[in-house]
Amino acid sequence: MSGRWGWLDGLRAVAVLLVLYAHLTRYVFTDLRAVTGEWLHAGTAGVMLFFLVSGYIIPASLERRGDLRAFWVSRALRLYPMYLVAIAAVVLLAGYRTGEPVTSAVAHATMLPFLLDVPLVTPVLWTLTYEMVFYLLVTALFTVRAHRASAAVAIGLAVLGVVTAPLSGPRAGLVWPAAVVLVIGLGLVVSGRAGPVKAGGLLIGGLVVTLIALGQDPAHRWDGLLILAVMFTGTAIYRADQGQVGWWQPALAGTVVAAGLLINWLAELVVFDALTPRYVTRCVLTLVTFGGAFAVGRLCRHRRTPQWLSWIGVVSYSVYLIHYVLIQIGHRVLLSGLPDPLVAGGYLTAVLGLAWLTHRYVEVPAQRIGRRKRASPPPERQDGPGESPSVKETAWHG
Template sequence: MSTVEMIPQQTRRLDWLDALRGVAALAVVFEHALKPLLPEARFPVKAVFEPGWYGVMVFFLVSGYIVPASLERRGSLRAFWVSRFFRLYPMYAVCVAGMALLVMAGWDALDGRWNSRPVSLTLGHLTMLQNLLYMPNLVNVLWTLSYEMAFYLLLTAMFALGVNRWSTTGALGSAAVAVVGGACLPVALLSVGGQGRMLTVTLVVIALVAAGMVAVLRGSGASRRAGAIVVGVTVLVLLAVNQQYPAAPWQGWMILATMFAGTALYRAEQGETSWKNAAWVALVPLCALWLARDELGLQTAVAAAWLTFAAGMAVLRHRRLPRALTWLGLVSYSIYLLHPLLLESVEWFWPEPLAVPAGLRLLALAGVVGLLLGLSALTWRLVEAPAQRLGRRLVSGPGHTDTARAADAVVRG
């Protein structure tokens, strides 16, 4: 079979990941729609199942599965980071701009710390590490991007040190820290203590990560390894002692374990490691279930996320899926970032939702979802797709063939 013939087949093999992303995005939308539109169902639903946690755990498994593969397939850290920048930041900027418009219109308000610490919070959000700098997230869903960024930085450090294939070790090590340190690790050790301290910590973290990344990307030998160590240690320290959300430090470490577990499953599926070795990552959800033993809703969400991903790998990986599902995955990042803005607007119009007839609220929910899908289609066409094409052009050398460009376009994770 020729390479050209293999590209559509590879695309189909990734359809299941798009489908899972679409389902995950809608689960998060449902979670956040409960408060402004169905408050009477919010606590009964979340008591037995946390749809938001289900959605983000599926997202993290998908990221762990495909993002390291993207880095290793390219074999270039520069190309990886250019791709990540144009994948994440343009739509991130649209989300921030949308929030700014809501604030200016009086439909929403910023956390009070934006008035006293604007420089710190702005710098933190520019790095996407704001949640690990113990800062309020400008939009509630942005906290997950801090863990994505932490994962990318750790992957970079591991790649530079030549240990990027230690995925099972990374998963089990992170889970072990969650179990052992979950009860004793401080939630916020570094950034609490006044606006000056937060700014100092932010500037130090930016300096360390920037210096480390320059050494990794432009250095060689010992300087490259030193840069990788600086980046890795900085991220691990933030994960250990400086998280804003989730409140329990074990949850952040379990997120990291989940992403590494997704990578281990990818390696087993590709034949890079044995299934016997990858099977150890089954301890990750078991540890999560034990740590969440007092939270039934979180337990069922974690279990459902893992079962969903396992079913996708086992059943959907080689099947042609409905175009609607794969399209949802394609625009899932826009769905994820835009839906809080629409729901905040609903909350401004209906500050007391229980005073509004249930039928009207259900109709409004359908309208919000319809508008959200329309806006997401628009931002995909006008923002995400052009930005990703630009990113691919920037990393494509003179010898980059059309087939290679098509292969690059396949990985949308």
């Protein structure tokens, strides 16, 4: 992405580099991690920044045309090709095994496995589950014409996240019912007929609420709803940038969501008897890191993004998926005892090289198909108020 929206690529680059640092330093430069890890959750800061970026741009890509069918075709072509390549690589090369392969395949096909009590093929797929949940919620709100209430939704989710935390753990047996409801709901949504569209929106909205309430993995029982609140805060900022709402709305939403994150993170520390000044500071610094990065990126949006940073942002989806697949496949090399700079340099070269290849030969061809689909005349609009300006849709997240 370049020009007006290039700053979003810069933010994606910062986000994926934070995640790379968090995962790579488990194997090399561990002494550095021991120091920085006491003061910053780099991985958490990175994925939260991804979520803010998605929240900012994804609803705009839907409202630009008011065409739910085109939106979902575009999203599928944007996410699934590389998603499937990463899964295939782990299954074939890293020896992923499960006692219920069909159920696991169905869960991963929904892109909701993290909420369906199914072991992930690769751990980083958890963020794509929340990405999919966000798409479903945005769609549900769009079908009932409540999509402009982004700040109110963010505040509501944040308050609910604090009041209900910790949420319930995962429930077994949800995979097949969830898959059936999802297929039916999305089928109705993309039908283009007003009644079925609204019914489909309500159906997938109900599915999302059920999964969030009953399917939270223990790792995110404290902040699952707050992740979604972060994304809707990004949407509220976009609306203020476009003059659709006053700036007081995202300011209020951001304040409430930030407070909710801190409250729940600190409450989780209390549960684990780890409420120390250092860990409290780490929570604050993590929040400031991703929130501050987004604020700086937005303030610099009229400046040219450095080319190298923009490039990393463009291929960030491939980098995000590939970097952990390579860890799963080659973790023995990372632990081989070779000098840390040599291992890190070789690993990063492999990640960026493969990301360039997969972006060019997997992502770009699928995106071209998506653009051709979007270029065709849209069906009759389902909403009415989809008058947002054109946005180049390359956001993935995540």
